[in-house]
Amino acid sequence: MKSLPILILLVLSFQCVAGVEYKKFDDPEKEQAYRVLIEELRCLVCQNQTIADSNADLAKDLRRQVYEMLEKGQSQDEIVDFMIARYGDFVMYNPQFKAKTGVLWIAPFVFLLSGFILVWIISRRKKTENNMEAKEQQKQKRAKIKSLLDQGEQ
Amino acid sequence: MLKFITPLILFIAMVIFLAMGLSLNPRDIPSPLINKPAPEFSLPILATPEKVLSKADMAEKVWLLNVWASWCSSCRAEHPVFNELVKMNIVPIIGLNYKDEPWAAQKWLNQLGNPYQVSIMDREGRTGIDYGVYAVPETFVIDKKGLIRYKHTGVVKWNDVQQTLLPMIKQLNAEI
Numbered sequence: 001m002k003s004l005p006i007l008i009l010l011v012l013s014f015q016c017v018a019g020v021e022y023k024k025f026d027d028p029e030k031e032q033a034y035r036v037l038i039e040e041l042r043c044l045v046c047q048n049q050t051i052a053d054s055n056a057d058l059a060k061d062l063r064r065q066v067y068e069m070l071e072k073g074q075s076q077d078e079i080v081d082f083m084i085a086r087y088g089d090f091v092m093y094n095p096q097f098k099a100k101t102g103v104l105w106i107a108p109f110v111f112l113l114s115g116f117i118l119v120w121i122i123s124r125r126k127k128t129e130n131n132m133e134a135k136e137q138q139k140q141k142r143a144k145i146k147s148l149l150d151q152g153e154q
Numbered sequence: 155m156l157k158f159i160t161p162l163i164l165f166i167a168m169v170i171f172l173a174m175g176l177s178l179n180p181r182d183i184p185s186p187l188i189n190k191p192a193p194e195f196s197l198p199i200l201a202t203p204e205k206v207l208s209k210a211d212m213a214e215k216v217w218l219l220n221v222w223a224s225w226c227s228s229c230r231a232e233h234p235v236f237n238e239l240v241k242m243n244i245v246p247i248i249g250l251n252y253k254d255e256p257w258a259a260q261k262w263l264n265q266l267g268n269p270y271q272v273s274i275m276d277r278e279g280r281t282g283i284d285y286g287v288y289a290v291p292e293t294f295v296i297d298k299k300g301l302i303r304y305k306h307t308g309v310v311k312w313n314d315v316q317q318t319l320l321p322m323i324k325q326l327n328a329e330i
Contacts, residue, residue, distance in 0.1 A: 046289035048178060057253065058288055061279045087285040088186040 021060070023067050030070045037066050037079055039092050050093060185286055185305045191213045192219070192294065192302045193284035197274035199261055200251055207248070207274050209300060215318040216326040218319075220270070220310075221282065223254040224262035226290045236269040238240040238313055245323050249273030252282050252290055295319065297326045 025031035035052075041062060043054035051059040051066075062083075069079050089146050095101045164296045187193075196208035220236060222229040240247055251272035256275060263273070276282055285294065296306040304322055305312060 044183065055281075061283060065280075065283055085186060086283060087288065088286070089181055090183050 021063075023063070025070075033076050034066060034070055037070075037076060038063055040080075041066070041083060042091050042093055044087060044091065181289060182307060183288070185302075187286055187302045188305060189301055189303065192296045192300050193281070195274070195276075195281045195284070197250075197276055197281060198277050200249075200263075200273040202255060203256070203275070204219050207272055212246075212296070213300060214249065216245060216296050216298055216323055217296050218245055219250055219285075219296060221245055221250045221285070221287050221290050221292045221294075222273075223252045223290050224254075224258040225254065228309045229291045230266065232291055232311070233266050235310050235315060237314050238266045238312065239319070240269040244320075244327075246271040248284075250281065250287075251275050252287065253277060253279045268326070293320055295320075296325070298329065 023034065025032075025034065038052035041048050041051045043049045043051045043056055043059040043062070045056040045058050046054050049056075049059075051062045065082075066079055069082065074082075080092065080096075084096070089095045089098075089101055095104065097105050192209060194209050196206050199205050199207055222233075237245055239245070249272070251273045253276065256277075259273065259275070263270075270313050274281075279287075285292075289307055291309060292308040293310050294302050297303050303326060304318070306318070310319070
């Protein structure tokens with residue numbers, strides 16, 4: 001009876017591992033490329049997972065595709081191009097920089113820059129306002145001093 | 155005055171962007187294959203596995219490629235639409251039986267009717283990858299030159315047939 005919980009845990013742990021199958025590589029460089037690629041390709045069925053994380057059928061097929069292409073000696077770029085030609089730029093978590101994805105890459109910097117410009121404009125405006133106020137105060141003080149002096153002379 | 159109008163304009167712009175984001179369907183991923191040659195295939199026919207159908211067999215024709223599987227419940231939902239469409243006799247429909255068991259697929263067709271000129275078997279999903287299939291059912295419209303002209307992801311409703319597919323088929327048939 002004692003072994004039952006252990007047995008249950010054992011069965012459950014097998015299911016966790018079953019998500020991503022093991023692929024055997026002879027060349028460690030290819031294995032490295034495989035890891036990089038499956039971490040970068042999006043599983044289009046479960047869109048917020050990479051094909052490395054997903055145990056969807058499509059992810060499994062795409063891992064097989066990547067594996068076979070690497071074993072055939074194709075380069076990482078060739079595999080990326082192959083995937084983009086079929087599934088579009090969305091398949092990459094790190095999309096290539098081109099006309100279509102340009103906005104995606106540039107927009108954050110544009111927003112950052114416009115933020116800096118805004119800060120600069122506001123701070124400059126504040127400064128001139130302060131200056132104006134100071135000048136106004138000085139004027140009033142002078143007028144007061146003058147009126148006091150005028151009074152004293154009488 | 156400007157002090158009140160600027161935040162208001164910014165707020166409205168934000169609302170418009172967020173509303174656009176909400177109304178977009180994240181499942182609708184634009185296919186890079188539109189207006190590109192349909193990928194080549196040569197796959198065994200479901201009813202007669204000793205024979206194959208390849209893309210060349212469909213040359214000079216406007217045709218539909220419908221990706222389906224017996225395990226796909228949405229396919230069941232759109233099936234009557236294709237049964238209806240095929241009765242109009244204006245376009246051949248080829249079924250791409252995607253990652254399915256032949257016996258299950260055959261049983262499915264026997265039960266629900268067979269609108270397909272033939273169904274070809276892509277048991278390992280390789281042709282599926284070539285066509286960028288990620289959510290069955292998917293339907294492709296392929297023109298006389300063998301170019302993919304349109305892709306519909308998900309269930310085809312009769313409304314889609316009337317508003318999109320039929321006009322498109324008519325237009326493509328008129329092309330030389």
